[in-house]
Amino acid sequence: MSKFLLSTTLLLISFLNYSQKSKIKFGAQAGLNYSNFRGYEVPVGPLYSESPAFAFLGGLNFEYQFKEKLSLKLELNYERKSQKADNNIELTDLNGSTKSYNYTSKKNNDYLVLPILVKYSFSDKNSFYINGGPFIGYLLKSNLTNDLGNIDGSNNDSFETTNLNNRTDFGLTIGLGKTIELNDKNSIFIEVRENLGLTNTSKNKVWGNGEVKTNSFNLIIGYSLN
Numbered sequence: 001m002s003k004f005l006l007s008t009t010l011l012l013i014s015f016l017n018y019s020q021k022s023k024i025k026f027g028a029q030a031g032l033n034y035s036n037f038r039g040y041e042v043p044v045g046p047l048y049s050e051s052p053a054f055a056f057l058g059g060l061n062f063e064y065q066f067k068e069k070l071s072l073k074l075e076l077n078y079e080r081k082s083q084k085a086d087n088n089i090e091l092t093d094l095n096g097s098t099k100s101y102n103y104t105s106k107k108n109n110d111y112l113v114l115p116i117l118v119k120y121s122f123s124d125k126n127s128f129y130i131n132g133g134p135f136i137g138y139l140l141k142s143n144l145t146n147d148l149g150n151i152d153g154s155n156n157d158s159f160e161t162t163n164l165n166n167r168t169d170f171g172l173t174i175g176l177g178k179t180i181e182l183n184d185k186n187s188i189f190i191e192v193r194e195n196l197g198l199t200n201t202s203k204n205k206v207w208g209n210g211e212v213k214t215n216s217f218n219l220i221i222g223y224s225l226n
Contacts, residue, residue: 023065029189029222030058035081037107039200040210047088053106055080057218063119073117073131078140081109081214087146105146109165109201109214111137115173128178135195137169137214164203169214171197177220185226193218 036052059077066072084106119131144159177191197214206212 023071025061025063025065025187025224025226027061027063027222027224028059029061029075029077029220031056031218031220033057033079033081033216033218035214035216036083037081037201037212038215039213040206041208043207048085050083050085053082053084055082055108057113057220059113061222061224063224068124069121069127071119071121073115073119075113075115075117077113077115079111079113079137079216081111081216083107089148103147105144107142107144107161109142110140111169112140113137113169113195115195117173117175121179125181126179128176130174130176131191132172132174135169135171135173137171137197139165139167139169139201165212166199166201166203168199169197169201170199171195171214175218175220179224187224187226189220189222189224191218191220191222193220 033055034052035055036050042048042050057077057079059075059079061073061075063071063073084104087103087105089101089103113135114137115133115135117131117133119129121127121129139162142161142165144161146157148157173193173195175191175193177189177193179187179189181187195214195216195218199213200211201214202212
């Protein structure tokens with residue numbers, strides 16, 4: 001029994017010592033996503049125009065520090081990439097009178113995104129840092145929404161568009177942030193990040209035989225446990 005207690009005590013001490021020197025961090029993050037789709041040109045005209053839209057993201061992170069100021073960071077995020085459009089439509093009533101209406105439509109693509117980032121910190125504690133690397137996205141679902149119901153009272157305010165898109169997205173990420181250490185184990189971070197998609201996400205042809213590529217700008221707040 002005494003040998004067992006001694007072995008258990010030594011094992012516990014070794015574990016605690018390893019934990020204090022651990023180079024591994026786990027955490028979670030959430031934030032705002034400002035995104036649009038690029039790679040094609042919309043014809044200039046008063047009937048249709050596109051612009052970026054706000055959405056959200058959230059997920060988990062894992063970080064391994066392999067040098068004093070250099071680490072590898074992996075994340076798994078649920079991220080919505082959106083774009084809105086201003087539209088104009090003309091409707092004719094039973095009396096033959098035609099009226100013009102403006103309405104807004106919105107593309108929503110929901111992705112599971114895996115960024116693989118190399119992170120460099122400029123100092124040991126409460127440090128500014130930069131990171132960058134590739135990301136891989138998998139499309140979970142997509143839809144097109146509109147507010148036409150406000151005009152004609154219809155219920156056609158959402159259309160499933162997942163099958164019109166390629167499931168896989170690939171691109172590059174670069175970010176700038178600051179880590180704030182709360183104590184030896186806990187820290188928070190604030191980061192701005194740009195994500196540039198490099199692959200065509202649309203199965204169908206678009207204006208000018210262009211492509212539909214994702215582009216998003218993130219404002220992220222996260223928590224890490226050492």
